[in-house]
Amino acid sequence: MSLNRRGFLGLTSGLAVVTLAGCGSATSASSTPRTGGRLRAAFAGGGAKEVLDPHLANLFVEAARSKAMFDKLADLGGDVSPQPRLAEKWEPNADLTRWRITLRKAVFHDGRPVRAQDVLASYARILDPNRAFRAKSSLALIDLPNSRVVDDLTVEFALKRPFGEFPNALAAFGAYIVPEGAEDFTKPVGSGAFSFVSFEPGRSVLLKRNPEYWEGAPLLDELEFVIANEESARTNALLGGQVEYAHDLTPTTARSHASGDRMTIHRSPNSAVQAFAMKVDRPPFDNRDLREALFLLADRPQLVESVLAGSGQVGNDLFGKGYQHYADLPQRERDLDKAKFLIRKAGAEGLVVKLDTSTAAAGMVEAATVFADQAKGSGLTIEVAQGNKDSYWADTLKNGSLSSFRSGAMPIETHVAQRLLSGSGTNVTKWARPEFDALHEKAVSTSDATARTEAYREMQRVLHTEGGYLMWGFADWIVGAKPNVGGISTAPANTLDWARFDKVWLG
Amino acid sequence: MAGLSLTSYAARRAALGLMQVLAVVTLVFFLVEALPGDAAVALAGDNPDPARIAQIRAAMGLDRPAPERFAQWLVGLPQLDFGESLVSGRPVAQFLSAGIGPTVVLAVLTLVLLVPISVLVGVLAALREGSLLDRALTSVSVALHSIPEFALAVVLIAVFGVQLGWLPPTAVGADVLTEPAVLVLPLVVLLARPICSISRLVRAGMVDALASDYVRHARHLGIGETRVRFAHALPNALSPAVQQVARTTDWLLGGVIVVEAVFVIPGLGTVLVDAVAARDLPVVQGLAVVFAVTTVAVNLVADLVGFRLAPRAEVVA
Numbered sequence: 001m002s003l004n005r006r007g008f009l010g011l012t013s014g015l016a017v018v019t020l021a022g023c024g025s026a027t028s029a030s031s032t033p034r035t036g037g038r039l040r041a042a043f044a045g046g047g048a049k050e051v052l053d054p055h056l057a058n059l060f061v062e063a064a065r066s067k068a069m070f071d072k073l074a075d076l077g078g079d080v081s082p083q084p085r086l087a088e089k090w091e092p093n094a095d096l097t098r099w100r101i102t103l104r105k106a107v108f109h110d111g112r113p114v115r116a117q118d119v120l121a122s123y124a125r126i127l128d129p130n131r132a133f134r135a136k137s138s139l140a141l142i143d144l145p146n147s148r149v150v151d152d153l154t155v156e157f158a159l160k161r162p163f164g165e166f167p168n169a170l171a172a173f174g175a176y177i178v179p180e181g182a183e184d185f186t187k188p189v190g191s192g193a194f195s196f197v198s199f200e201p202g203r204s205v206l207l208k209r210n211p212e213y214w215e216g217a218p219l220l221d222e223l224e225f226v227i228a229n230e231e232s233a234r235t236n237a238l239l240g241g242q243v244e245y246a247h248d249l250t251p252t253t254a255r256s257h258a259s260g261d262r263m264t265i266h267r268s269p270n271s272a273v274q275a276f277a278m279k280v281d282r283p284p285f286d287n288r289d290l291r292e293a294l295f296l297l298a299d300r301p302q303l304v305e306s307v308l309a310g311s312g313q314v315g316n317d318l319f320g321k322g323y324q325h326y327a328d329l330p331q332r333e334r335d336l337d338k339a340k341f342l343i344r345k346a347g348a349e350g351l352v353v354k355l356d357t358s359t360a361a362a363g364m365v366e367a368a369t370v371f372a373d374q375a376k377g378s379g380l381t382i383e384v385a386q387g388n389k390d391s392y393w394a395d396t397l398k399n400g401s402l403s404s405f406r407s408g409a410m411p412i413e414t415h416v417a418q419r420l421l422s423g424s425g426t427n428v429t430k431w432a433r434p435e436f437d438a439l440h441e442k443a444v445s446t447s448d449a450t451a452r453t454e455a456y457r458e459m460q461r462v463l464h465t466e467g468g469y470l471m472w473g474f475a476d477w478i479v480g481a482k483p484n485v486g487g488i489s490t491a492p493a494n495t496l497d498w499a500r501f502d503k504v505w506l507g
Numbered sequence: 508m509a510g511l512s513l514t515s516y517a518a519r520r521a522a523l524g525l526m527q528v529l530a531v532v533t534l535v536f537f538l539v540e541a542l543p544g545d546a547a548v549a550l551a552g553d554n555p556d557p558a559r560i561a562q563i564r565a566a567m568g569l570d571r572p573a574p575e576r577f578a579q580w581l582v583g584l585p586q587l588d589f590g591e592s593l594v595s596g597r598p599v600a601q602f603l604s605a606g607i608g609p610t611v612v613l614a615v616l617t618l619v620l621l622v623p624i625s626v627l628v629g630v631l632a633a634l635r636e637g638s639l640l641d642r643a644l645t646s647v648s649v650a651l652h653s654i655p656e657f658a659l660a661v662v663l664i665a666v667f668g669v670q671l672g673w674l675p676p677t678a679v680g681a682d683v684l685t686e687p688a689v690l691v692l693p694l695v696v697l698l699a700r701p702i703c704s705i706s707r708l709v710r711a712g713m714v715d716a717l718a719s720d721y722v723r724h725a726r727h728l729g730i731g732e733t734r735v736r737f738a739h740a741l742p743n744a745l746s747p748a749v750q751q752v753a754r755t756t757d758w759l760l761g762g763v764i765v766v767e768a769v770f771v772i773p774g775l776g777t778v779l780v781d782a783v784a785a786r787d788l789p790v791v792q793g794l795a796v797v798f799a800v801t802t803v804a805v806n807l808v809a810d811l812v813g814f815r816l817a818p819r820a821e822v823v824a
Contacts, residue, residue, distance in 0.1 A: 040680060042679055042680075045781075046594075046781055046785065047602075047773070047777060047778055047780075047781030047782070047785075050595065051594075051595050051596075058550065058552065130565075130566065131562070131566055132559055132562035132563040132565075132566050134554065136559070136562075137556065137559065200605075201595070201597070201601075201602075201605065202605065202773050202777070202778070202781070203605075203680065203773050204680045224680065226679050226680030227679070227680075227771070227773070228677065228679045228771045229768065229771075229777070229780075229781075230768050230769065230771070232661075232769070233677050233679065233768070233769060233770070233771045234679075236664050236668060236669060236676040236677055237676060237677045237679040237771070239668075239669045239676065240668045240669055240672065240675055240676035240677065241672075242675055242676070242677060242679050242680070242681075243679060243680070360553070361553070387543075388542075388543045388544065390542075390543070390544050390548070390549045390784055390785075390786065391543045391544025391548045391549065393551070393552060393553045393554070393555040394544060394548045394551065394555035394560065395543070395544075397555050397557075406553075407553070418554075418556075425556025425557065425558055425559065426554060426555060426556050
């Protein structure tokens, strides 16, 4: 065995030499866009779960494929604000209850034009009471019977209440426009930059360039999505030249290959918030002092350095750093003495708190462990409890008082509406305050931009002071690609330019 | 074995096998039911709005009681109707047929290489018992046998796939039949340990057989040494190895999850992992049937082969 081990060590040092030798020529990505070629992109998949119905999209690979084949009316820009896509423009009436959407001229892959009827039919399908599409809750405020087709390129939505952030709903995850009456998605037809060629569930999807795409034909001839569930397999496939793009790599992989010449690392900052969620409706975190003590115990730079291997930024207990409406409040820092004082004041000295976590998202268990360590010597003991990963989010929504949390990018309004209102469906911190609900109501029902900004700022000020989310960091989204691949955007995951291939080229 | 013909023995074993398959399938259903969370919770993922989970549950028919769903699934089974995947709505049979291909290709190729190589190695070592060759083969096989699949796979990929670039490091997106090169590294990993264990068994069996009374008797009768070795000693020596080959076959046909994951081979093991994570019960059930049937069938065949090779050996039903 010792022979084997020596051989292995020899090999790793060999790799290190190669890596060092590769320095200097690292950023040789071709800078002039070229047309042609097939790009193979490796994503994690779901085997049995994978579908091509864009309304059912749930996994990253499904979102990326849907984006390639279909369009939404709007999508999220780099600052996670809604940008017009199939909608050329939107105009609300004075009280924000009726929205007139003008469509741009676009065609589906089978040559039929995209019409207002298709838009209404797509939304009606998502809102079907007997089904459970992901975009349903975002579109639920549309009053469908009172919405109408004005002409082929104009649709008017009636809303159940005034809502100034309606374009966010048009950009919701899975709110794609499909041809009227489409139910069979074995050979999907969309209006996107790539059209469908073939699908082998759990293995690959092949798409080809749509020369008629309204935003200009893609540079690539073909785009193939292949499935590799293990991160190490995606990395190896990229290093071995079997794919040109590997989605969702770990910070450790990024660190070891950042200076090599065999792959280029692309980082999208502010992609995933990393947090701990305290439930404010039950002991011990119904005590505001104890919540503040936890805020002060977190050594954020250390968490970012150790858990995210430096591939991220510290958080300030607020969602959506760098996004539209984000309030830049003074950065909170570790203050052990004040935390100790607050713990004593709350009468929580000697208290043992269970911190629920799981491997449902990368880094959560590590973060919990590091945080438990940071709390040592404060008087409060944090005990890490690892739960089942497949039911983790549903479990922690109901049970426990402190849990690991992460979330991808979404507009700040969506985050508030889904998680921080009395009636929110996924209110994991159990934050339910009539005055906060009223602030949100004010923000979304006013057409006065200054008043809206002020309302968002006030909501975030309250959350920063005494909310239930300890948001300690923002992880970069990491993608690896062959050095000859150009045009990869670093917009946050979940936004329009993330995992978007119509602007990508092979040099 | 007196009065028991091979046919009636096989029939009795097949009936018993059927009961075993039913027992396995029932057990698997209730074990998966007992796992925390169901398909709706797994699908809702990080957006676990209770209202949405209830809707998904209703859309999947999970709001019906578990025994009712199990009974309905069981009724379809005799017609080989495995039901539909909860999550994608596609027939379970489609998942099984998609996963069986790569798994069977890998298993058959492994066995085709495994049996001759390990018999050859075992016989060589036995014929030169105590020689330098025997000792070398013994050391190598003991060493190789102690390396777990994933460790060997990681090292082979790093050296031959990534560093030297001689072989594809994974089978991602590839069709195993049209690009056989992707199978080389997985085959080496799959062969490494079984070759060791089976060749050891063959060696031990052969050493025993060569020292046995009947071989001595055959030599006294003046039968040629080659015939003594290969017509008389070898079949008896193989009998214990057959059981080990059966276990290996069963292991291979169950989808070797680690090897499939590392090399991205979308076989039955990958289907199983995905289905369990999604709590996609009909798919898990379908796989349970396949695995149970293969286990029963492989063991039956192994017993029959063992019986033919060494009719004096006890065969326990």
